[in-house]
Amino acid sequence: MAEIFMEDVTKTFSVNGVLLSVLDGVTVQVEEGEFVSLIGPSGCGKSTLFNIICGLTTPDRGRVLLGGHDNVPAGEVVSYMPQKDLLLPWRTVLDNVILARRAVGRERAAVQSEARELMPLFGLTGFENSYPAELSGGMRQRAALMRTVLARQRVLLLDEPLGALDAITRTRMQQWLLKVWNNFKQAVFFVTHDIDEAIFLSDRVYVLTSRPAKVCLHLSVSLPRPRRAKLVTAPSFLALKKEIMRALQVQ
Amino acid sequence: MSRLNQADRPVNMGDKLWPALFCLLAFFLAWEAGVRLLDIKPYILPALSQVLNTLGDMLPLLARHSQSTLLEAVTGLAAAVGVALVLAALMDLHPWIRQGIYPLLVVSQTVPIISIAPLFIIWFGYGILPKVVVVALVCFFPVVVSLVEGMQSADCDMVNLLRVMGYSRWQVIRLVRFPAALPSFFAGLKIAGTYSVMGAVIGEWLGAVNGLGVFMTRATHAYQLDRVFAAILIIILVSLLIYAVIELLAHLAMPWYYNERRDD
Ligand SMILES: Nc1ncnc2c1ncn2[C@@H]1O[C@H](COP(=O)(O)OP(=O)(O)OP(=O)(O)O)[C@@H](O)[C@H]1O
Ligand SMILES: [Mg+2]
Numbered sequence: 001m002a003e004i005f006m007e008d009v010t011k012t013f014s015v016n017g018v019l020l021s022v023l024d025g026v027t028v029q030v031e032e033g034e035f036v037s038l039i040g041p042s043g044c045g046k047s048t049l050f051n052i053i054c055g056l057t058t059p060d061r062g063r064v065l066l067g068g069h070d071n072v073p074a075g076e077v078v079s080y081m082p083q084k085d086l087l088l089p090w091r092t093v094l095d096n097v098i099l100a101r102r103a104v105g106r107e108r109a110a111v112q113s114e115a116r117e118l119m120p121l122f123g124l125t126g127f128e129n130s131y132p133a134e135l136s137g138g139m140r141q142r143a144a145l146m147r148t149v150l151a152r153q154r155v156l157l158l159d160e161p162l163g164a165l166d167a168i169t170r171t172r173m174q175q176w177l178l179k180v181w182n183n184f185k186q187a188v189f190f191v192t193h194d195i196d197e198a199i200f201l202s203d204r205v206y207v208l209t210s211r212p213a214k215v216c217l218h219l220s221v222s223l224p225r226p227r228r229a230k231l232v233t234a235p236s237f238l239a240l241k242k243e244i245m246r247a248l249q250v251q
Numbered sequence: 252m253s254r255l256n257q258a259d260r261p262v263n264m265g266d267k268l269w270p271a272l273f274c275l276l277a278f279f280l281a282w283e284a285g286v287r288l289l290d291i292k293p294y295i296l297p298a299l300s301q302v303l304n305t306l307g308d309m310l311p312l313l314a315r316h317s318q319s320t321l322l323e324a325v326t327g328l329a330a331a332v333g334v335a336l337v338l339a340a341l342m343d344l345h346p347w348i349r350q351g352i353y354p355l356l357v358v359s360q361t362v363p364i365i366s367i368a369p370l371f372i373i374w375f376g377y378g379i380l381p382k383v384v385v386v387a388l389v390c391f392f393p394v395v396v397s398l399v400e401g402m403q404s405a406d407c408d409m410v411n412l413l414r415v416m417g418y419s420r421w422q423v424i425r426l427v428r429f430p431a432a433l434p435s436f437f438a439g440l441k442i443a444g445t446y447s448v449m450g451a452v453i454g455e456w457l458g459a460v461n462g463l464g465v466f467m468t469r470a471t472h473a474y475q476l477d478r479v480f481a482a483i484l485i486i487i488l489v490s491l492l493i494y495a496v497i498e499l500l501a502h503l504a505m506p507w508y509y510n511e512r513r514d515d
Pocket of ligand 2: 159
């Protein structure tokens, strides 16, 4: 049974009376423990798709099943990391990262000590009591990711979690992200603009067309794990990359 | 781990204070010199030195009067904040409630308090209550408006994220909306705090046994303008005191806000 199953999802926004067709019959699914990427041009509707999964936006047509069920509160299945980090400025890093876990009524002290132990993995040791405004952009993203992971839901929805990083840090963070994923065994649904990133991380990749978005390519990435940085120059990797680039150009 | 330089704040404050102190001093000198040179009668305008003399002489009495004024001001302010918190939370729970209450709040501000205040004497007697009501009415508006606007300014995406996590509406108000409103709330509270003493004095004008308002009314009727000005100086001091306490509370309540601002 799929963790996330979306079938024929269609959404049209009306902005000041002008209709804006964003999603046009999108069908995607994410299986248990899988790493799935969603790639598409900017503004095509990737974040909208995530908002629909979370129930923040209602689709005009189509079905969304979470853990095989209709109408379950999204928070019981998925944990969402929006494009903006959305850390609460008035809470310290430690109190921010436990926010999602506290929502399900866990005891504060227990969650805090759990979070303290994980600080090294997320590179935030020593910043537990800092406020978000005192962190660098990359640290804020790691804190937001930690909050998402710590929710311990079955699926992580990550909307461009590495978007604010420079190329060098980004490659390093991709490997780190795979380490985190390995550690927690949650399924990941991952939005990115970056073709290399999508292939490097994923088991499967969905490619969307520009607005209104449709799935124009669905690709299985059967490259062996664990994946190393030099993989990005391997012929099998480049073949997949070529295929995605072709799909993105035909529009 | 903070990369903030705490030492440079007091220095900054001092630098900012000097121009203000200088202007104040110049104003006092001009006042003193003007009264002496133009030989203005004390029942028209007393010299500053005379006011200060009177202030010194009457300090124990003024202190007693300020006590009741301060009590009324602070109680009224606290009542205003309490009601404002409840109303703001209600208005946030449902847009319908906000649309219903907000216009009424604005209209209520157009009612001249000074003209309805005598009714409070009829309704609430000569005790502390009518003064507290006047103060609360004067302070309520800036507090509730700053609170509501501040809560509106909270990031919707942040609110949505917490809703997805499974927090209830009320928990979101507590975790996001109220904290997001704090900077705006304290800005409004500072305005209200400076109004509060004035509100208490107006309340006392209408009839009271104790308070700076009573003291001033008596002095005015006796043409003892030095006493009036001495009372005004005390009112200024009391207002500044309230302002300083609010500023202190703001620092305690929002360390994150001041950290952020010190950075730039
Ligand atoms: N609530 C909304 N009301 C109206 N229009 C919206 C709304 N949300 C999104 N849109 C529009 O839908 C389109 C897709 O937005 P979306 O944020 O999903 O794009 P995206 O693929 O995530 O882009 P990016 O990669 O740049 O983040 C945009 O044109 C946007 O203006
Ligand atoms: Mg987006």
